[in-house]
Amino acid sequence: MEPKENGIELSPVEMAKRMACHMAVDENYPKHPKVIGIGSGSTVIYVVERLLTKPGVENVVFLPTGFQSKELIVTSGLRLGDPDCYPDVDVCFDGADEVDDSLQCIKGGGACLFQEKLIGFLAKRLVIVADSRKNSHMLGEYWKKGVPIEVMPMAYTSILPQLVALGALDPKLRMGAPGKAGPVVTDNGNFIIDASFGLIKNPEGLFEKIKLLVGVVEVGIFCNMISAAYFGSQDGSVTVKKSNGDNHIIPPKITATATEFDAIVAESNATPLK
Numbered sequence: 001m002e003p004k005e006n007g008i009e010l011s012p013v014e015m016a017k018r019m020a021c022h023m024a025v026d027e028n029y030p031k032h033p034k035v036i037g038i039g040s041g042s043t044v045i046y047v048v049e050r051l052l053t054k055p056g057v058e059n060v061v062f063l064p065t066g067f068q069s070k071e072l073i074v075t076s077g078l079r080l081g082d083p084d085c086y087p088d089v090d091v092c093f094d095g096a097d098e099v100d101d102s103l104q105c106i107k108g109g110g111a112c113l114f115q116e117k118l119i120g121f122l123a124k125r126l127v128i129v130a131d132s133r134k135n136s137h138m139l140g141e142y143w144k145k146g147v148p149i150e151v152m153p154m155a156y157t158s159i160l161p162q163l164v165a166l167g168a169l170d171p172k173l174r175m176g177a178p179g180k181a182g183p184v185v186t187d188n189g190n191f192i193i194d195a196s197f198g199l200i201k202n203p204e205g206l207f208e209k210i211k212l213l214v215g216v217v218e219v220g221i222f223c224n225m226i227s228a229a230y231f232g233s234q235d236g237s238v239t240v241k242k243s244n245g246d247n248h249i250i251p252p253k254i255t256a257t258a259t260e261f262d263a264i265v266a267e268s269n270a271t272p273l274k
């Protein structure tokens with residue numbers, strides 16, 4: 001029997017994401033947390049699920065990185081805060097689109113990169129959670145949609161050719177999904193440009209060049225920010241990459257196999273998300 005979330009069977013990929021999140025929270029939940037950042041995307045819901053099992057969580061202030069994580073915090077019954085009131089963040093848990101061997105990463109596939117970068121910057125530790133498809137040697141190896149770049153709407157037409165001059169292959173304004181005519185508008189009222197640069201050998205250099213363009217609000221390349229990244233695999237193992245070089249794989253026997261997963265979640269008294 002597969003583990004279930006609200007009566008719905010979880011796919012192997014969702015199970016892998018969930019395992020990575022539970023492991024990441026267990027290893028990085030501070031002894032006396034005051035402020036915790038919650039990233040955006042489909043993976044961080046399992047972070048919140050695990051956080052709800054931690055003692056004292058009701059006293060912690062949670063900072064969202066966008067509309068979606070704000071909703072997640074509120075509907076989970078957790079305390080919501082703003083970064084201007086709580087700039088000292090103990091740890092931030094967030095997803096990613098791709099992470100390389102040096103723990104540089106691409107984020108913004110869900111258009112939330114600016115607030116993610118702000119909360120990640122404020123956090124003493126930025127911990128990434130993902131499934132193993134995001135774990136690469138070099139940025140651009142697996143993530144083919146390009147580097148997400150948040151731009152001021154009035155500047156996007158002038159930024160596109162400048163990105164081409166920097167080596168971007170056919171940068172594009174991100175358009176809304178069905179149900180939204182026109183471009184994606186971020187939580188900050190801006191546009192997103194997706195610019196592919198192929199394999200990114202020097203993420204820091206590329207980040208600096210893009211960030212200097214007039215009208216660029218933030219770039220979805222996160223350099224030298226991540227403390228640790230947890231990648232769940234479908235076999236139940238979790239690969240851990242750390243900034244201190246302590247990279248290792250936690251085998252399935254420790255993390256749990258598919259059939260053991262239900263029991264582990266039940267034992268943890270995890271509160272199901274609504």
Ligand SMILES: O=C[C@H](O)[C@H](O)[C@H](O)COP(=O)(O)O
Binds near residue numbers: 040097113
């Ligand atoms: O803008 C979105 C964020 O950077 C997400 O954290 C990233 O796209 C990963 O999302 P997911 O966990 O859904 O793969």
